[in-house]
Amino acid sequence: MAEQGTKGPAEPGKRTTGRTRRAVLFGGIGVLGAAALVGREEIGRAWWLLPGVRKPRKEGELDHAGASWTAASPANWRMADRPDDYRIDRIVVHVTQGSFASSVDAFKNPFHKASAHYIVRQDGHVEQMVRELDVAFHSGNRSMNERSVGIEHEGFVDRPQDFTDALYAASARLAADVCRRYGIPVDRTHFLGHSEVPGADHTDPGPHWDWDRYLGLVRAGLTVTAATAATAAPAAASPGPG
Incomplete structure (x- = not known):
């Protein structure tokens, strides 16, 4: 043929x-x-990296109103334009395995090659070190870094007393704020420990991290936020005195 x-x-x-x-x-x-x-x-x-296209940025600008700002070294994160270029649909929970101060210093050190978006201190103070629109090097997995917000918690995995009430409450408020802004469901699919990230060789947050308590606090924080927004909306829409 x-x-x-x-x-x-x-x-x-x-x-x-x-x-x-x-x-x-x-x-x-x-x-x-x-x-x-x-x-x-x-x-x-x-x-968006082209001149004139990049989103405007201001040093010290915060994504979470309850945080303070210290900049991580640019060597420890990658500039991005999230969620426009990479969706944000995960939160990765870490434990510092050291003090708050030593963790801040490490993220400022360009030779450390790692950072997280936030560090939560045992007294409930929250420090932001990388903007959420940028990719922090926190999970050891590029794909997970691109899609997640990393939250460090001051303490050691083998010391349950380090996970204080103030730390849980502050981290849950932060996580609820992140979930609200990006539409992240509050469950164990979308909240991961560092040890659960594919390819990770870390053990944090460890067996003493109370996931049920933590996610319950995050859900409660979302409920409070939704109720506040619903209450404020009618008041904002009401006309003033004629």
């Missing part, structure tokens, strides 16, 4: 070669097409 598209029988020895070349051609086009799609996705994520 003649090869489709030819006017006569294909010559022996060339038919196979023709098909091989065609397969190679189309295979090459497929590879180039896939590469183009990947390239287009990366370009789409990076377009």
Whole structure:
């Protein structure tokens, strides 16, 4: 049978070669097409880096109103434009395995090569060190870093007394705020311990971290926020005295 598209029988020895070349051609086009799609996705994520496009940033600007600001070294995080380039749908819970002060110093150190968006102190103080729109190097997994907010907690995994009432309450308020802004469900699929991140070699937050208590506080924080918003909305819509 003649090869489709030819006017006569294909010559022996060339038919196979023709098909091989065609397969190679189309295979090459497929590879180039896939590469183009990947390239287009990366370009789409990076377009905002062009002069005049980047979102305005101010040193010390906070994402969580209850936090204070200390900047992590730029070597310990990557500039991004989340959630426009990477969706945010996870929160990763960490324990510092050291003091609050030593953790702040570590994230400021360009040789540390790691950081988190927030550190929660045992007395309930919250320090933000990386903007949520940027990618902090906190989980040891690039994909997870790109999609998550990392929250460190002052303490040691083998000392349950380090997880104080004030620490739980402050972290839950922070997490509820993050969940509200990005629509993150409050469950164990969307809240992970560092040890649960694929490829992680860490053990935090460890067996003494009370997940039921923590997620209960986060849900309560979301309920309070929703109730406050619902109460404020009618008042804002009401016309003033005529």
